[in-house]
Amino acid sequence: MNRDIGKTLTVIRSDTRHNKGFFGSLAALFYEVYQYRDQIRSVYKKNFRNSYNGTGLGVAWNFILPLVPLTVYLFLSQIRVFPSFEGVDRATYVCFGVTVWFVLTGFVQVPMSIVASRTKEAMKTSIPLSSSIVSSFADLVFETFVRIIFVICIMVFMQLIPSATAPLVLVVFSAGFFLFFGAGLILSVLNAIYKDFERVTDIILRYGLFLSGVIFPIGKSDISILLSNVNPFAVFVNASREIVFEGYIVNWIPLLLWSSAGLIIFLIGCRLFYVMEFKLREIV
Amino acid sequence: MLSHPDTIIEVNKISKLYSRREAATRGRFARLAGRSLLGLKPKEVSELNQGEFWALNDISFSLKRGEAVGIIGFNGAGKTTLLRILSSQILPDSGEINILGNSASMIDLTAGFTASASGRLNIYYRGAALGRTQQEIESTIDEVIEFSELGDAIDAPFSTYSSGMKMRLAFSIMIVSEPDILFIDEVLAVGDFQFRQKSLAKIREIRERVAFVLVSHSMNTVKLFCNKAILLNKGEIAFQGDPEEAIEIYEKMLIPSKVSKNQRHNKTLNPQFHNDKTISDVEHFWCDEFGNPIDEIQSGQDLHFHVSFKLNYRPRNLIIGVPVWTDAGVYITGFSTPRATKGLVAMPNKKTQFRLKVPSQAFNPDEYISNLAVNDGPEFLYRGANPVLKVTGTGREYWGHVTLPHVWESVPISKADSDGVNEPHNYSQKSEAYSADPRFVFNGKNSIEAGTSSFDAPYEIKVILRSQSESVKLKRTDISPPMPFLAGAFSVFQLGVTYGFATNGKIVAEGGVAQKKQEINLSVDKAGVGRIIVEGEVLWSGEVGGEKPLKIGMGIRSRYWRGTVFKFEVQEYSELGRSKKAPRKPAKFDLFADYIEEGK
The missing domain is CATH 2.70.50.60 (abc- transporter (atp binding component) like domain)
Incomplete structure (x- = not known):
């Protein structure tokens, strides 16, 4: 009996991945993630355990840590460090904004940090970087879940009822995911060429919070309005807040434009990352 | 497509470009990223930039199931790069590799393990990292634990393992999966001696079903394990073919001709x-x-x-x-x-x-x-x-740098061994039955001791060892179990009879292996100094304890002649300097060249 019948023939060539187009690359990445789903699950579990291993409070840390920045901003807003504004109460405004901010910046930061830190391991273990990125997203999803619970608690406390369109925030998040994750993938590749990309991204994500209507509104001046339209973070933060609390999106054109750009950036990012992954392993 | 139906890995003209300058590497990466963004395919490398070199150049070979190729060469020759490309850790810059079936690599064996997690969890983590599903891991986990011999330690954190335990676990995870092609970097076997043997036995078991690519600095391993070898030199194949030939060329390359003999x-x-x-x-x-x-x-x-x-x-x-x-x-x-x-x-x-x-x-x-x-x-x-x-040769074959005295013999299987029952023999009774002289007592521990508790030093025993094969043509029954090939080729006494002093059953000095018809004189003087004299030449002298009563013994110390009966006769002996002839009918003893552990 021929034992080789039904065996897969793997072809390794320098341009194996270059043959794939945008959608081919996307499909290959999805397949890779599916193939390594157990690895993703086990790495997520491992990271979850590691984050509290050896601590006295144990698993409570996994709930405390995501809430620390929220409570700090909440405290600062309550002592009126930030300018006053009308509409949604301060506590809900800040907590919701910070939660959305961390989700969107996470989409950028996760691929960048994984490529920078796990490429050596990826080369030694043959684990694709895509699976490491996805398992780190699982951390982000959990942290976001904890923060959302916190936001809901505050809304209950403040007796604030969300609008009926609130579930549509997931659509906004998805559009944001395409844009920021795609950008994160492109930046992770560019960062391998020049480390400056990481520095610049770090600065933008650290201080962009104050220019994105996260903890207080941007303002109503012409520059502020322009900024809120061209700053994609501001666009998605505002759109999320509006759809949850007001039931409509005031500036839907910038949202639509950025969402369309996001789809293109996502496809470009996926292909670039997929094609360059093996080269990334050698260079970082 | 593979060019031959039996081939399961085919490497076709692969090359890999590396650079010693980081800027050059990043520059090439940037150009490739740019082309990729524009949807263009990578350009073939037409010229090398400053600091760039071919880590591998134009490498081709193929393997069938059951074949093993050894990759040898100096450090930096490209061996590990080749292995990393084959195991899909990095891509070649040109050429093509076709692999039929699953492959596994033992390159960085303990890479990817989590220090804080238990060995058991690490089996899941590592298995998942190798792309195995939860079900696949669960179906082999018992086998992995059993093979690794970690026992209860499997639930202890990985960080508490010794390096040997880590290697054993890592090796077990890899080997149990039984891939179609196995890429191995030096680690053909890991752990202590026993585990290495077990690993090698497992490798042998899968040898015919799997193709191996082995990178090794151990020429012996390559020679014994591989049926072909590739000698890499500066990224290129310097030789491909018979392992022994490849090793010979490699060893010649080891001695740079430019260095003079004197300098060396x-x-x-x-x-x-x-x-x-x-x-x-x-x-x-x-x-x-x-x-x-x-x-x-x-x-x-x-x-x-x-x-x-x-x-x-x-x-x-x-x-x-x-x-x-x-x-x-x-x-x-x-x-x-x-x-x-x-x-x-x-x-x-x-x-x-x-x-x-x-x-x-x-x-x-x-x-x-x-x-x-x-x-x-x-x-x-x-x-x-x-x-x-x-040093010149004698015309005989030799291996390595020294040839130590050695004899290869077939070891007969005793009845107890062949039955699988290890029944202790009662040697004393049998020997005593042969003994005609009451002063010679078989002590039941592979030796005959001359003298009894009433004998004090000085005492002398003079024994002429003579095998029955000299005076009587050996029949099979003379040596039990039968070893007919011994009859002509060797004296039985060359096979493991040693002589020496024993003080109350404890050996204090031993002579060499007795030759046939040697006159061996063992004596102790009044000062308690013993001597071993062979054919008139003092072989050894020294304190033999001075404890009383002193017993001077002769005995068999070989473990390789289990169950064999050797016969010799005492011709004469002397006591307190007075020589005595042995009785007309000399006392005969059966010595059992059997290895018995103390206390048995």
């Missing part, structure tokens, strides 16, 4: 040293038994070494040593005076001369370089090169 020797023998304030008139050379200098000797002949010098003080602990290397600088052995004693005696300001004798030296044909080192305790007085010694 100096590198091995240096540093040289001479404290001329303490030692002078130093003469040293290899010589024959009469002290005449020689520079050539045949394998197996007695070798002598002469050294003479003058010291201007009385050394406290004079040590002389002669370390020996091969021509290529492999350290073979050292002939040193004992270090634990008070050392040799040398009078101040007088010429002192010593002679080293190496009976039946075991060096194989080659040129040997050596030093003479004269020390007073830890302090070097002199360290200088001896003349090169050339």
